[in-house]
Amino acid sequence: MILDKQDSIYAATKLMRYFKDFNRIDDYFRARKIERVRDIPAPLPGMSLEDDMFQDYDLHPEDMNFQIVEMPTKLFDTLLEKTASFSPDENPGKTLKLVVKETTTNTVVGFIRYGSPLINSKPRNDFLGGVPDLDIFNKRAIMGFNIVPVQPFGYNYLGGKLLAAICCSHASRRMLNKKYDTKFCLFETTSLYGNIKGASMYDGMRPYLRYKGDTQSKFLLTLGEDIYPEMRDWFTEKNGGEELIHKGASSRKLKMQTKMVGIVKKSLLEHDKKAYELFSKEIAKASDVTTQKRFYMSEYGYSNVRDVLLGKTNDLTKAENYDRFELENVVTWWKKLATKRYIKMIREDKLRRELEVWNQETMNKIDIIR
Secondary structure (H helix, E strand, O other), rough: OOOOHHHHHHHHHHHHHHHOOOOHHHHHHHHHHHHHHHHHOOOOOOHHHHEOOOOOOOHHHHOEEEEEEOOHHHHHHHHHHHOOOOOOOOOOOEEEEEEEEOOOOOOOEEEEEOOOOOOHHHHHHHHHHHHHHHHHHHHEEEEEEEEEEOHHHHHOOOOOOHHHHHHHHHHHHHHHHHHHHHHHOOEEEEEOHHHHHHOEEEOOOOOOOOOEEOOOOOOOOOOOOOOOHHHHHHHHOOOOOOOOOOOOOOOOOHHHHHHHHHHHHHHHHHHHHHHHHHHHHHHHHHHOOOOOOOOOOOOEEOOHHHHHEEEEOOOOEOOOOOHHHHHHHHHHHHHHHHHHHHHHHOOOOOOOOOOEOOOOOOOOOEEEOO
């Protein structure tokens, strides 16, 4: 597909204007958050969703207990959007959405969204000694795309570490096994902010999570909720009514965007070399906004995960620390850390007592990097 000169200049200008506002990844996160919060409907009087979120900041960690439950997709998505600084676009493949509830108060302390792992990852390949057979790998591995504590539960009690450890627990693994009729043995996730933030909530979590290196991030930011459908429909019209990427494709939005950029580059190169060079420069600059992310893995307390993922055996072998991944032991591990944190926050008069949720009024009051 080749656009004429006028159309290629139009498309290039639209895309460049969108990306020019983002000098850092947090600029992009805030812009996307503004778009998404705008679409959340206002609650009916007396039916605020925030009432379901943890807000008892006098409760000591030692007095807490937790359960993992599924929640209807629409409600989960709304609560997650009100809580998370950024929520990645969903892709086809596996998905399991869980909430963690504190049972004493019967309130939500955080959200977990599992999905199919990324197709390729350098830290994973280094761990395995090469690129695995994806048919085998995808049956036994899962990724945490959202691991988000309600705030300030996360701040006051190290709630992010609790959720991440629960992701690595046998309790959540068994829920995944039941849903997909398999035996998962590898969990992986990445830090959200990459190298613009010096530390990750996943650090200091052995044996549950181990840092395996940094990703090689060099990709274009995903188009936002407003411009993406506009440009998708525009390209479809220019393509005779046929969409650039068929509806059943995996990672469809990313592939669609990549196709758009490719068409614009090819068209500009044919019509206007200077415009092509400018567009290529701006797209490269926009790609530089993305950052390397810290990559973490959990082997769920098994000792031969590498051999299983490489197809050398189907049978998992328990390691000596296998029982430490049971939910009861995970929570006990967290309580020790959370107690120290909680006491420190009280002693230093830093305990936060106001629920932090994203809405039109709080957009400029909450730090996007928390």
